[in-house]
């Protein structure tokens with residue numbers, strides 16, 4: 001290792017290296033698919049008013065409010081029913097004074113009508129199953145209205161939800177189903193979103209086989225490739241290339257050239273420590289390799305290769321994932337327009353011992369208990385960087401400061417949600 005730095009120094013150096021990833025360009029996605037979780041690149045304005053036209057909020061009768069003003073219990077107003085308007089294409093004829101039309105929810109309110117009386121407030125009671133009023137109802141051509149309505153009641157005016165030209169979705173919105181609904185309702189079929197950072201995820205190690213292959217003697221399944229690819233996507237990035245390469249510097253360099261050509265950022269795992277076959281170190285003399293005072297995730301590399309930033313994470317699967325959380329997750333999120341993941345204060349459920357001089361990121365799990373002492377967290381698994389299955393039981397990383405050698409039960413700690 002050429003140098004030893006603390007965690008904050010390495011975080012700052014990575015942030016500087018990746019500064020160019022900010023200010024993503026925009027592209028369009030369809031509201032039909034692929035919009036969820038994407039980040040709006042600019043404000044979206046309504047191309048027209050919503051609702052598009054005056055329509056009924058209730059199944060009932062469109063009337064002039066003045067015609068039914070006197071209606072009340074025991075004193076109904078009777079009006080002739082001169083038509084039927086469904087929520088269907090077309091424009092109804094204007095309503096003559098002193099008449100009513102049967103109208104369904106969402107149907108255009110005829111010109112001249114200014115209120116809708118719900119069917120429950122008439123002698124028709126319900127329209128269920130009654131498709132043709134004239135044929136089915138004894139008094140089909142008239143309606144008794146037992147409750148007066150104000151002008152505008154149960155009439156949805158054009159633009160009352162959003163006016164033409166008004167902002168319906170703000171830049172920076174992380175698109176969720178209710179945003180998609182608003183866009184679709186406004187007739188906006190395509191949305192401008194930020195182009196995600198494209199990341200090449202490169203696993204190194206001659207011992208690796210894919211999780212769907214059969215390992216031979218001395219071989220293991222590649223956990224880092226799938227894990228970091230998932231982490232990239234969870235942080236709003238996209239995986240531009242996935243590679244698993246053996247411990248051959250020539251092969252690694254060729255693979256990384258392809259990765260740099262295709263992607264905005266190259267991420268490697270393995271081959272950065274003190275062994276005889278540290279392939280990433282050997283393949284990338286232009287990159288800085290250093291020891292960061294943390295565990296897991298001590299050995300780290302960062303630099304430029306073929307014009308693209310490269311981060312070299314250690315190979316142990318816990319180390320690789322912790323490195324992602326501590327050094328890359330928020331930068332990737334920020335570049336894509338997502339907010340950083342908030343750290344959460346907690347109190348320890350039991351004593352924690354820690355070696356001096358190295359910040360520990362222990363795996364922790366929330367402890368359910370009823371008292372109000374704050375969120376309690378317990379350590380899960382041991383400190384070993386190979387304990388990948390134990391990590392799967394964790395909710396957070398518990399941040400133990402480098403200076404601490406012992407933290408008592410009840411001590412306050414900061415946690416990083418996983």
Ligand SMILES: Nc1nc2c(c(=O)[nH]1)N[C@H]1C(S)=C(S)[C@@H](COP(=O)(O)OP(=O)(O)OC[C@H]3O[C@@H](n4cnc5c(N)ncnc54)[C@H](O)[C@@H]3O)O[C@H]1N2
Nearest residue numbers: 203205222223224225270271272273274298314315316319
């Ligand atoms: N003499 C020393 N040895 C080690 C030191 C040290 O300072 N001096 N540091 C240790 C620490 S800390 C770590 S972390 C590892 C980092 O090693 P490398 O980054 O060089 O990674 P590898 O040697 O290639 O692999 C380490 C370990 O992880 C397994 N591995 C690698 N890639 C994957 C993968 N994609 N999926 C699952 N498992 C993977 C690999 O088989 C090894 O068991 O070095 C320590 N040694």
Ligand code: MOO
Nearest residue numbers: 296297298319385
């Ligand atoms: O510090 Mo190494 O990074 O995992 O155990």
